[in-house]
Amino acid sequence: MTDRSFTIKVPATSANIGPGFDVVGLSLSLHLTLKVTVSPPTPQSPSRPPILTYTGEGSDEVPLDAYKNLTTRVALYVLRCNNITKFPTNLTIEVNNEIPFGRGLGSSGAAVIAGVLLGNQLGNLNLPQTRLLDFALMVERHPDNVTAALVGGFVGSYLRELDKASTEAASVPLSEVLPEYPPDASEEWGLNPPQPPIGIGHYVRFGWAHSIKAIAIIPRFELSTAKARSVLPLEYSRKDLVFNLQRLAVLTTALSREPPDPELIYEAMKDRIHQPYRKTLIPGLPEVTSNITPDSHPGLLGICLSGAGPTILALATGGYEKIAEDARAIFNEKGIEVDWKVLTVAGGSFIEEHDN
Numbered sequence: 001m002t003d004r005s006f007t008i009k010v011p012a013t014s015a016n017i018g019p020g021f022d023v024v025g026l027s028l029s030l031h032l033t034l035k036v037t038v039s040p041p042t043p044q045s046p047s048r049p050p051i052l053t054y055t056g057e058g059s060d061e062v063p064l065d066a067y068k069n070l071t072t073r074v075a076l077y078v079l080r081c082n083n084i085t086k087f088p089t090n091l092t093i094e095v096n097n098e099i100p101f102g103r104g105l106g107s108s109g110a111a112v113i114a115g116v117l118l119g120n121q122l123g124n125l126n127l128p129q130t131r132l133l134d135f136a137l138m139v140e141r142h143p144d145n146v147t148a149a150l151v152g153g154f155v156g157s158y159l160r161e162l163d164k165a166s167t168e169a170a171s172v173p174l175s176e177v178l179p180e181y182p183p184d185a186s187e188e189w190g191l192n193p194p195q196p197p198i199g200i201g202h203y204v205r206f207g208w209a210h211s212i213k214a215i216a217i218i219p220r221f222e223l224s225t226a227k228a229r230s231v232l233p234l235e236y237s238r239k240d241l242v243f244n245l246q247r248l249a250v251l252t253t254a255l256s257r258e259p260p261d262p263e264l265i266y267e268a269m270k271d272r273i274h275q276p277y278r279k280t281l282i283p284g285l286p287e288v289t290s291n292i293t294p295d296s297h298p299g300l301l302g303i304c305l306s307g308a309g310p311t312i313l314a315l316a317t318g319g320y321e322k323i324a325e326d327a328r329a330i331f332n333e334k335g336i337e338v339d340w341k342v343l344t345v346a347g348g349s350f351i352e353e354h355d356n
């Protein structure tokens with residue numbers, strides 16, 4: 001028997017793009033890459049626990065225990081749901097990550113999608129894409145990042161209204177979906193995990209004008225999605241909802257048109273559902289989004305908070321450096337250091353099997 005090896009590659013994502021809170025996502029050209037090897041047992045190594053190594057973003061904080069790491073815990077959840085209670089013996093996973101943690105660039109969504117694809121691959125499950133999405137949505141319960149990370153491009157998604165039994169199945173605490181530790185006596189723990197209902201998430205890919213690039217202006221601090229969601233109200237006025245719906249409807253088509261129209265897009269990327277509430281957590285956010293405009297910065301199309309923040313996403317066809325450096329100067333005035341990158345829209349996740 002020979003080693004089996006394959007590579008999984010998952011893109012970063014920016015969710016919301018202004019008015020599309022929990023609805024739209026855009027895949028971007030930073031990647032989480034897993035190089036996976038499964039070696040047959042040998043007399044010297046009949047069986048050993050998984051070895052996980054990690055380079056790049058988050059390597060100083062990510063757990064390297066396969067039973068604690070988000071990606072491998074998700075993979076084990078997928079395997080357990082398919083009657084496989086353990087990782088294969090002699091599994092090695094070398095991770096390289098370009099997606100900064102907790103910045104609004106979909107690091108957790110990418111880790112979850114990588115885990116679902118890893119479980120599917122290790123168990124030779126051949127799950128269809130819709131089922132892969134169901135598993136991801138049991139872990140990350142808003143569809144915007146995970147859908148864009150899985151299928152790639154500029155994507156809108158919704159969660160199907162579930163019947164009572166499916167709603168209960170999809171509402172189990174995350175600690176039950178992803179227990180942290182392996183069982184001492186694996187039987188009870190290994191069996192009967194909460195199965196995802198079928199067909200939770202549905203999506204459509206919008207067009208994307210190729211001349212549009214995304215500048216990610218990334219503050220050097222982390223903001224967890226949970227914290228950035230905790231400041232949001234539970235209810236909104238009709239006026240604010242209509243404000244967002246009007247803009248989102250225009251935005252999804254405006255970003256596909258060549259040449260893109262800055263006047264239309266700048267206004268269509270405004271939001272009243274999440275950004276105004278998150279400004280308390282991101283000093284400089286209102287100043288950056290209101291002072292950098294297509295008039296002051298030729299090439300700019302629109303500017304918004306990326307996902308739950310703190311990264312700012314500027315869509316532009318040129319003038320990248322001036323946009324980024326002027327945003328940097330505003331953040332610097334608030335005592336915040338930033339890094340910035342010009343990114344392109346990426347394809348979806350993919351797996352490459354290697355011949356050994």
Ligand SMILES: Nc1ncnc2c1ncn2[C@@H]1O[C@H](COP(=O)(O)OP(=O)(O)OP(=O)(O)O)[C@@H](O)[C@H]1O
Nearest residue numbers: 070101102103104105106107108111224225307308
């Ligand atoms: N590659 C990874 N491997 C393991 N855990 C990860 C990985 N990437 C992210 N995580 C976990 O996810 C956490 C960040 O998730 P969080 O949802 O707060 O932010 P985000 O996904 O980067 O931002 P957003 O959801 O706004 O785009 C990290 O602190 C870490 O615990």
Ligand SMILES: N[C@@H](CCO)C(=O)O
Nearest residue numbers: 015021022225307308
């Ligand atoms: N739509 C989510 C994305 C976070 O990943 C939010 O803004 O909270």
